Amino acid sequence: MRTVKTLEGEARAFTCEICILAGGLSRRMGRDKSRLRLGQKTMISRVQETARTTGWPVRVIRRDLRPRCGPLGGIYTALLTTHRDSVLFLACDMPFVGREVLGRLLGQFHFTPHALFVSYRGRVGFPFLLAKGTVGVVAKQIDKGDFSLQALAKAINAKLLRLPRALAGQIRNVNTPLEWERARRLWDRRTSRLVGE
Helix, strand or coil, X not given: CEEEECCCCCEEEECEEXXXXXXXXXXXXXXXXXXXXXXXXXXXXXXXXXXXXXXXXXXXXXXXXXXXXXXXXXXHHHHHHCCCCEEEEEECCCCCCCHHHHHHHXXXXXXXXXXXXXXXXXXXXXXXXXXXXXXXXXXXHHHHCCCCHHHHHHHHCCEEEECCHHHHHHHCCCCCHHHHHHHHHHHHHHHHHHHHC
């Protein structure tokens, strides 16, 4: 358990869990993205490994309580069922996500414990942190049929964490066969570089 400062400047306990969204249909990929392998492990297991380094509990959301709503279905499910103050959201198709990005998010969230999205080149996306209390806003966005993360961040009045270019590779996601081939080549290059050191 850690502490955050309230708006009044008081310290209070802060609890978090990490939820990896894996309930999508993988239409653009044509097969389940989470089970694709990079080296000896699946993409989702690589994301789980990194998430566990934070020390917070990690959960995979495979079935959405509000299906066919894009990522908002998984977000709603996680927020409604969490026993923690907040949830850090990751996607199963982000195998390059690193401790640096997660550490920055968690560190900044202590000062803005409501909603915090990573932003790069003017767009918000994974990973992001939401307080449990934002579940009502997520439900309203679903009811309106607006499943965009951009719209959700705006509706919640989220703070943005702008990533430097040096960390942009950590938020790369893999949605299509072409992106999958690029990810495999990048992974192989990284692995051979580490072996050569």
